[in-house]
Amino acid sequence: MSSPLGRTALTTLGVVGAVGVGTAVWGIGIERYLYTVRRHDVRILPAGSTPLRILHISDIHMAPWQHRKQRWLAGLAEELRPDLIVNTGDNLGHAEGLTGVRAALDPLRGIPGVYVHGSNDHDAPLPRNPLLYFSGPSTSVPKPERLDVGALDDYLQSELGWHELNNAAASFTADDRLIAAFGVSDAHRHWDRLDVLPPLVADLAAQSPALTFGVSHAPYRRVLDTFTGLGADMIFAGHTHGGQVRMPGFGALVANCDIPLDQARGLSTWTADGRSVPLNVSAGVGHSIYAPVRFACRPEVSLLTLTAVDTQIAPDGGSGSER
Template identity: 70%
Template sequence: MTRPSTANPTALTALAAVGAVAAGAAVWGIGIERHLYTVRRHELPILPTGSTPVRILHLSDAHMAPWQRHRQRWIAGLAELEPDLIVNTGDNLGHVDGLRGLRSALDPFRGIPGFFVHGSNDHAAPSPRNPLRYFAGPSKTTRSVEPLDTPALDGYLTETLGWVDLNNAAGSLSAAGRRIDAFGVSDAHRGWDRLDVLPDLVAGLRDEEDVPLLGVTHAPYRRVLDVFCDLGADAIFAGHTHGGQVRIPGSPAALVANCDIPLDQARGLSTWSHGGRTIPLNVSAGLGHSIYAPVRFGCRPEASLLELTARA
């Protein structure tokens, strides 16, 4: 005698539907969206009255591996935007041989002035991680990492491209016919930021009025943003968060940020207030991802083009 089935057809149908949605999301995030690069455009009215605009290309978190030729070509093509200035907020490398791919991506920007800071992946290669750990708080330093050739990276950025190193440092350059001052810190996520040295460095820059002052950091921790605001930055540039990398489509906030910035400020242009000042803050969702987490969902890889214009 055949025993009647106890399976619930509705439950089986629902389970199959959930599985199909999950599979479709994985195909989209791994196979499609992580290659859908985009440019976010913003206007920042922070220059003195009567100034001509300055176009800043903000690049971050390329996490470059040598085989990522589509990413390399797309970044190289951004030179057609004709930026006046590059701001690079770190994590350029994602592999021990990543500099070879990075050269292919950035060589077209020779002759365009720029500033840069480090992320941890400019010093150490990525390692496998459980992505669910990010929901428990910012990631921890792994005990054993494969070192990268940071001196070769810095030599390329400073000597070949002519960019200014802002790792716990300050500097000036000329872009679009005007002077731009900037200061920055090394990766605050690893505790490499030396906020204590910045006041004297910034004071040494402020010898002229109406020179825009930019603050540059890889990881936008609150302590860093507060000090940048107090030191008189006219705008802050950051990366590190990947915009959450996996987001609920349409949600204004990321699920995680891997630092203590508010989740609704983990991507894009917003403002930061401290000590009676409110200034623009641009957090790039970045161009890449770890080779051990090749996915983007609801968060396309990006570069930012910000036009500095005259104040009203």
């Protein structure tokens, strides 16, 4: 007959095993399909201004068979009616991913937008031990399969009419307001060229835009500091997947870059050289096809409603909500 201690140990192991299986079933089979709109109100417009609705999309990591994700994204144009789209990269997740991207984003035609690249817009994902992320930001893997980033750019620019901000800047009209935006290519791969931005931003400032945005795929501190110093009114980024697997009550365990973990998802404030600006880091819609899991971190887009500084925010609004 087994001892009480032995029975307790077996019971404990059984409970731990059951929790582990349940967590895996939830993260792999359920939560990664629970697509969510994370909503924020941001009071940064001049007094008396009408609201501006910005849809922030990131890290779609699209594979052609992901029809559920495609249908959900395709419905956002009619559901949310945004005035502006900000896309922070990693749209592709497979060599044939553009087929799914088209199905997902075609309804956004005619809405002004900007975008930058993530590395997975250039290179297909490769199998990787997820435990390596705990050792720090991941490094690139040699000789990945190349993706057709040119076809992606042609679609986003020529068909959707969006402006590319990879180490570049642009100005355009959204909701009858002149918007300026600048950005960098994927800082995680060291493709960012922060040195080229100052003269570009100076040219934008000369146009007296109503708002100026900074856009990056990966929210590295050097990028956020530079964007803040260059006068961005708000900064948008992705890349982190919000940690992808979060600890309830704690948050992200990893960010895959050097941003503080408590800013790896959602709306926060970034401060550099005495200046503070709103920063929105999207947890993204997708995941690598080799890491098909989300836990305590639903796939998401962000709807940011920019309002006047004198706007009264309802008690249940302002800090963000999921619906």
